[in-house]
Amino acid sequence: MRVYLLLLPALLTILVWQYVPLVRGSLMAFCDYKIMGDSTFVGLDNFAALLFDGRWWITLWDSLRYSCLTLALTFLPPVALAIGLQEAPCCRMLFRLLYYLPAVISGIVTMVLWKQFYEPSENGLLNRVVMNIPAIGFLGIGLLLFWLCREFARRLRFHGRRGPMLLFLGAGLLLLYTAASPALPILFPGGAAWPEALTQLPHRLFDCTREPYRWLADPSTAMAACVIPVLWAGIGPGCLIYLAALKGIPNDYYEAADVDGATFLDKILFIVFPMLKPLLIINFVGVFIGSWVGGTQMIMVMTGGSARTKVTGLYIWYEAFTFLRYGSATAMAWTLGVILIGFTVWQMKILARVEFKTSGR
Template sequence: MTALQVLPKIRRDAVDRPRRRGSVSATQRRAAWLMVAPAGLHALIWIAVPVVATFVLSVTNYSVLEPLRFVGLGNYVTAFADPVFQASIVHTAVYTFFTVPVAMAIAVFLAVLLNLQIQARSWYRAAYFLPQVTATVAVAMVWLQIYDPQNGLANKVLALLGITGPAWLADPGFALPSVIVVGIWQGIGIKMLIYLAALQNIPADLYEAAALDGANGWQRFRRITLPMLRPATFFVAVVSVISAFQVFDQVYVLTEGGPANATTMMTYEVYKSAFVNFQMGLACAKSVVLFVFLFGLTLLNRTLTGGRDED
């Protein structure tokens, strides 16, 4: 075989080789589907089916004890006409408005401090993150003791300053701020961890160059740290807002929505409609309203981040 005969064969092999390397055989394809099947089945049974059922039941009078009957948008009209549910939307928005930015600001401050070379840095990181991995019910029980009007730590500290402390969880004027404080305290840990990871990805050369240019600590923080933390901030903000809209455990343990519905939240109203009043259709309608809020927040996140993932 001459060189002229061999050359076309080499060219064909060079063209065919990438295609053969990138091709997927039927066996590999079946193996891939088998590996994906458990997760897909889980998502179908425990996510997709309940979501579809929620939308379907939200337009019925489903109450477990009565025959199913289509009521159209009646549940939504009932929900929005209920002053308690209206108040729950306001309380959830207020809770989110205060817990998210305050916790984020504290988390940034702590992350910057814990990114420095200080003694027992790992211990401090674990201590601040501990509330995040502690059961919310356990956290709420601790704060229930702190807020005790007779023997609670909060009023004892105020007594040392000559101030008579209020009945934190029994006073409508103090109940919601008290729940907000618990939400801020428990949410700092995960936000701090995310910011800490983002800080460690900032090149040290930027700070060194800024220091050579005469920038002080505040200028370096404002001109370098904050802009470089922007992607983490978008992520933390959206996740935190979604989490705040789903607050339930601490409200259930601390106040049960009281006093006088002063701390009732959207999720707590869904719980009461479903498992106290057994109005499952109404509960599903309220769940759909909550879903719309969360879906809107997700779209807002995509808008703020340019509507695309970073490469």
């Protein structure tokens, strides 16, 4: 009995601040809710209106774009950084501290800091860096990323893994295009004819862009610009989690791989990734859901939803607290919640078939 009395304050707190708003929100989704005055019960009209709301589908598509960018830029880089830190010959503690420091900075400070970095003039920090990189530099970065993906694909082809091989090749082509795209306006100016552009191509390889980038106003860069601060702040904690998991892989596996003549890439593909598979699936679910729920604050501070960055969470916020349409906003929130719950259940079914193993130490 004493145990229940001790738990009662915590249970009441969860009930009042979690489940009561949840139930009240469920009822609001079926009403034309008014803050002052009587609310009208409208049944499923709020949910039916979503089917014909073009802005809702556009924001859902933009949320998917934001989620894919978040997964591409923030999911695997901590794994690569953890592997690099494990192989670092010295100063490992210093590097871990440096990579973790951005995580202790307040979120609003991170947003404001990066918004200053994205200043759309020659004085912006990011523009100062990018405007001094020649076209050949962008091409070199793209070719380096493509070569790295091609090496992974080559090892997978050697082991008969055709599906993952094609995935790495596709990722390499995408990285090549993304990294090399800033060089295209330099190499092929819009007003130049093709014969003249091809003639001047060798000379333009060492030219730099003269126009500063409008990072947060250009629809082609605004979404990625909102994701990069998330990567900067989150790569450190994610790296430490993966680094701790790498310490649990027995050295016997690496020694057996060396005896079989495995390369460094083979060890990553067939030892590190299989051993980290449960952790990768759990983090994948967390990153995916977080990208749909947690991107609202960053985008609101960075762009306010302009330049094709109005994600679903921001649209719901505007609908509720700007236009005071609480009923439709709650219906949108429930629809989004059902989508995310369905994805989570699907991932949990996959995770249920995964075997968790330890190194025995």
